[in-house]
Amino acid sequence: MIRKWLALVVLSLMAATAAYAHHSFAAEFDGTKPVKVVGKVVKVEWANPHIWLYIDGKDEISGRTAVWGFSGGAPATLTRRGINRDFLKTGDVVTMQGFLAKDGSPNASGGSVTFPNGRSVFTNSPEDKVPGK
């Protein structure tokens, strides 16, 4: 019970932070609905205002299978962090975490990419944190 309550508090705080963090987060994504998709990379859109990563896989939280779109940071933010357009390739198997789009489509504001060897890359703005990271 206490753990559930704590989880709710943490999620609410995350949502509040995210609402302030991003110019469109509050309008487009639901900070109370985390997703965690394991699957294969099918496409990378390295473009402004946000990169988008597409993963064909299953959301471990809802059980939904789809080609999921994950919005990340701007190419400039990631390039300054040493992450370039080749960091993910089609066919790579990854775990992506983020928050579900408000329109219910299989899209999310993405935060972290975890590779099978455990290496994790944070692909969003520093302020757009994801639970568990």
Next chain:
Amino acid sequence: MKKSFVILFVGMAVIAAITITVTAQSGAKPVPRLANGKPDFTGVWDHPRVGDVAADVAGTCAGETPGCSNKGAGPLPFTPLGKTENERKDKFDYGARCLPWGYVRSYGTPYPHAYVHHPDRLAIMWEQDTRYHMVPTDGRKLPANLEPSWMGKSIGHWEGDTLVIETSGFNGRTWLDTAQHPHSDQLRLTERISRPEYGKINYEISIEDPKYYAKPMKNSRVFVLMAQGQELFEYSCNENNRCEDGKCTPSDVQK
């Protein structure tokens, strides 16, 4: 008389020697100067990410350079009209539609900005939306009846080594920050910018808007010069703005 003159002369020489030694040891570069002798702000500057003008920020800059800060305004002094506007439930972030972020909000964006400085003008270039703004410093006055605009109209003048920029003529369609604090078309800004060290800018902004705020609000910020070789990136907001107005457009691989 002669003896005291010698003591004074030797004393001054010792102080000068110490000053030169300390400066040489610290390797501090002098602040560059314009042809008119005033400080030159030219460079790519990292600013603090100010998502809320009321709040303090300390530590990492928007572009992840260390050393930026903001001393926020504290609780905002809304007028009754300003309070109503601030609490509206139907606000939508115009930035999500790739419209201009506005002058105050541009300085708090998650990306750096650059200055190109000339004795007669300061060009401000924000990476966010690849937006620019010109500040004439040639002595001209602001026109009496300004056409309302997203970024306002500015003029600047020097007070010693501090550049003072006054800006007005806003259309009232932007916010002060991503926390959605509103401003009206009566917004007037006074910024005071100085470069006390080669790698540091002190930036102070006074925000006056008698329609929405009962008294002026102030932010005091520190900007940090980005490492040699760092440049602004292109930021074309419309390029791939896939989620807008609460709806996401599917990519071809999702159809």
